[in-house]
Amino acid sequence: MPLDPGRTVAELRELQELTADANGAQRVAWTDTWERAREWLRTKVAGTGADEAVDAAGNQWFTLRGGSGRAVLIGGHIDSVPNGGWLDGALNVMAGVEVLRRVAEDGEPPATVRLVNWADEEGARFGRSLFGSSAAAGSMSDQDELRRRTDADGIALPDALRDHGVDLDSALEARTELEGAAAYLELHIEQGPVLESLDLPLGVVLGTFGVERHEVTFRGQAAHAGSTPMDKRRDALAGAARLELELPEIAKRAGEGAVCTMGGVVTKPGIVTSVVETAECLLDQRHLDAGTLAAMLREAKEASERFAAQEDVEVDWARIWNIEPILFDERLIELADESVREVAGSSHRLPSGPLHDAAEVARAGVPSVMLFVQSLRGLSHTKLEDTTGEHLELSVRALDRLAAKAIGLVTGG
Numbered sequence: 001m002p003l004d005p006g007r008t009v010a011e012l013r014e015l016q017e018l019t020a021d022a023n024g025a026q027r028v029a030w031t032d033t034w035e036r037a038r039e040w041l042r043t044k045v046a047g048t049g050a051d052e053a054v055d056a057a058g059n060q061w062f063t064l065r066g067g068s069g070r071a072v073l074i075g076g077h078i079d080s081v082p083n084g085g086w087l088d089g090a091l092n093v094m095a096g097v098e099v100l101r102r103v104a105e106d107g108e109p110p111a112t113v114r115l116v117n118w119a120d121e122e123g124a125r126f127g128r129s130l131f132g133s134s135a136a137a138g139s140m141s142d143q144d145e146l147r148r149r150t151d152a153d154g155i156a157l158p159d160a161l162r163d164h165g166v167d168l169d170s171a172l173e174a175r176t177e178l179e180g181a182a183a184y185l186e187l188h189i190e191q192g193p194v195l196e197s198l199d200l201p202l203g204v205v206l207g208t209f210g211v212e213r214h215e216v217t218f219r220g221q222a223a224h225a226g227s228t229p230m231d232k233r234r235d236a237l238a239g240a241a242r243l244e245l246e247l248p249e250i251a252k253r254a255g256e257g258a259v260c261t262m263g264g265v266v267t268k269p270g271i272v273t274s275v276v277e278t279a280e281c282l283l284d285q286r287h288l289d290a291g292t293l294a295a296m297l298r299e300a301k302e303a304s305e306r307f308a309a310q311e312d313v314e315v316d317w318a319r320i321w322n323i324e325p326i327l328f329d330e331r332l333i334e335l336a337d338e339s340v341r342e343v344a345g346s347s348h349r350l351p352s353g354p355l356h357d358a359a360e361v362a363r364a365g366v367p368s369v370m371l372f373v374q375s376l377r378g379l380s381h382t383k384l385e386d387t388t389g390e391h392l393e394l395s396v397r398a399l400d401r402l403a404a405k406a407i408g409l410v411t412g413g
């Protein structure tokens, strides 16, 4: 079948009918609704002649064998958050189906082409994102912790997985799926406001941000709010407040989309009649460049020490979590840029704030790239998530162009 991007939009609506209720999409991984979506997907791919296999981590693979064993992968995730939108994850899967149809129509491709529907990208039920892709990438190393996880009803993660044919202890066997993978392509809604503000339908993703997450604790002295003169106070909140106001400056100096967020401050004793003794701040910093991210962290630490000295309080830092920036492949970024310009006139390169399955695949050493399509109002993970039909169709065309160019690249054509 020749490429028909309008069919992708119609099929996404069909999936929505099948799996959403009045509150939005309900395709939470390891549930009956998710399984129904996977069965529906199987029927959609059937006409292409692609072989289906489900790997040890529950990822659903559809393979069109080509002249070369080197494979171009197209990936998405059909799972959603509860009360989710109709496009997050599903767009990539259904656009991939359309590309498979076009490739099959053209006869045996010079490279093998595989569509993968990753299992449990969202981590909505058990709080563990990127389950299937991290297993395939070989980076999953938290099985002992996962074994103890339960959902809101007290059902253990291994039991829920077993109901869907997945054994947690052998999930890492999915690693063999990436053997022969020469390129990985993922189309996704932007989930942010950048492309809409530039009035562009499509963009090329440079990579996913590195993240530094810390708890920053300022310690002063609790003292009576009535009897302690202003110049005799050791107010922990004053240090925290100064740090919060410095964050936009740190981000501005770093540039290139840098973001810094103080997502929470807990004060103690936290009563109206006392100066604050401790202020525990949650700080999140993100950047695409590892060196710049390290500089942002250093600046925030230095600023916190300066403010602590000025307020006569102490400060200490504890890391909660961090991840390195993950950069996509330069040659694929070029091809993606070309593809976007061909279908939409102009392109834009931007980093991704959220993590995606593509980051796991890239970490495993497979050259990867992502395309973003504009999200209306920057919204996702809500039933209000939307993109115009026109932009969705352009995104399918861009993915198809990119797939054709990637097949050429990996077969030296």
Ligand SMILES: [Zn+2]
Residues within 6 Å of the ligand: 077, 088, 089, 121, 188
């Ligand atoms: Zn997604």
